[in-house]
Every structure is written in C-alpha cells, then in structure tokens.
Amino acid sequence: MFSIGELSRRTGVKVPTIRYYEEIGLLTPAGRSAGNQRRYDAAGLERLGFIRHARALGFGIDEILSLIDLQQHPDRSCQSAMEIAEAQLAAVRDKIAQLRSLEQELSRIADGCEGSGPARQCYVLRSLSDHGLCSNPH
Amino acid sequence: MFSIGELSRRTGVKVPTIRYYEEIGLLTPAGRSAGNQRRYDAAGLERLGFIRHARALGFGIDEILSLIDLQQHPDRSCQSAMEIAEAQLAAVRDKIAQLRSLEQELSRIADGCEGSGPARQCYVLRSLSDHGLCSNPH
C-alpha cells in the first residue's frame, strides 16, 4: 500500500490528475489511511498504467471507462474493444488528413511572404483576407 | 448595416460565436439599433471572414489578435506575421508527427485483435496493459 505521491512517481501521472481520475470514476484507491489519505495497491498501479497508456493513444475518458469495464469481465467478447480501437484509429487518420491539408496551405502562405516588406503587401495577411487564394478547401 | 443573424448567414459563423468574438475583442459591431441590437457593416463582414479563415488554419485567438493589429498598421513590417505563420506551420507539423506515431501503434494494436475472442485474450486490452508491447515511444 502506497501514497498518491508514490503512485504519481511510479507512473508519471501528476497527483491532481490522479485525484481527477478518481472523481470521474476511473480509479478508486484501495483504501484510506487513518488520517484519510489515499492508499493504493498493485492493482491501482496497473490500472493507472492502463489509463495512461490509453490516454497517450488519444482515447477519451468514456472509451477508457468502457475498456476497463470490459477488462473486468474477461469472458465477454472483445468486439467492443476492437471497435473502440478502430474508431480511434479512424479518428486519428481523419485528423492527420485535416492537418496535412492545413500544412499545405500554411507552407504555401508562409513561403509567399519574405517577412521584410510592409504589412500592406504581406502575403500572409492577404491570404487570410482572401480565401480565394487558397488551393485547398478547409 | 445588417444584423448578427445576417452576418452569421453570410460567413457561416454561428451567432453565439460572433458574440463571443466580440467579448474577447476580436470583432466589434459598427453600431447598435435603437433597440440595442448589433449592427454590422462591410468591414465587419471582412474582418469576420479573416478570423474564420485564420481559425480554420488553426491559429489561436492571441495570434489572430496580433495579425489583425498588424493588418491595421499597414506600414509596419510584416515580419511578425510571417513568424506567426511559421510557428503555426511548425506546430502543425509537430502534431502530424505525433499523430503518425499514434496511428502506427493504433493500427498495430487494432490489427492484433480479431474482435471475436473473449476479452481475456484481447490484444487491444493486453497492449494497453503492457506498454512493452509497443514499438514506438508515446
């Protein structure tokens, strides 16, 4: 049994974040000390590692709740886990596509400006004023 | 002179968003009607188009404030505009790189699971529990 600070050190998750996870029902301490301080065990450590990893991969809190729920019922089908992962993958790919389109526009816009002239002629400012100068829709 | 609803229709920016932009100092109406309703002119329309375009490219409110400030002083050097654009481009590229790394992990994880077995064996759940299964750092 160890403290929240120890748990934080072992997982790299900040103390207030751990408390926040408790508040939203992701992680409950194994118990409390006589003086009401949180105490965690190995299961809590593992759980927080799971959460951290899932967050790093971009899963939202609701998805993580579902995944944890599934993890606690090992006899159920893992179909929903796969669906959640695929949905996340699709969301990431979508985002990448959007960002690539932005990258293209931004590099075109930034390249068009030398940074040396007056703002009147600035290609950055002109591009923002006139959407017609863009090659992509966004 | 036209109403906020008309401005919204012409730009595709929602009415509450326009009011929010006013609150944070991005866009002031040209005036008010006798009954205190906002009235906009062509300059407001143009300004909101600029803001919308900049937001679509991912610029933050502070950056947009700076860009508008520069736009209103056409004799100043446009260096800062270029810097802002390049910083945004760099941020977008960073984000893309991060997302690509996530994409790789996620597709590996999702591919490892058939969705048909019990949760006990689910590769998605096992991957999240054991960071060591990952090939990328994230």
Next chain:
DNA sequence: GGTAGTCTCTCTAGTGGCTAGAGGTTCAAG
C-alpha cells in the same frame, strides 16, 4: 395600429481533460 412569429438581448452554466492555488491536516524522520 395591432399581433404573431422570428430574431435578438444578456446572463449563467457546461464541454474535455486537466492545472493552479488557498488554507488546513497528516505523516515520517530525527
């Protein structure tokens, strides 16, 4: 000039996923 129906007003609160800080209590080492 009345009225119906749409638009607009201000204000408050909520979103997601935390982060920061105040003011007070508990713990562990010496």
Next chain:
DNA sequence: CTTGAACCTCTAGCCACTAGAGAGACTACC
C-alpha cells in the same frame, strides 16, 4: 515532540466555444 514535506478538500481557470433561460425588439401582414 518537532519539523517539513506530503497530503486533504474546495474553488477557479484554461481554450474556444455551445446550450439554454427568460425577456425584449423587429418585421410582415391584416
């Protein structure tokens, strides 16, 4: 038994909006 770090709860703030309540203004038609 004291010191100082760690911990507690609670509130407020971040970004860029979005939603909704309750009240007032505008416009088209009769």
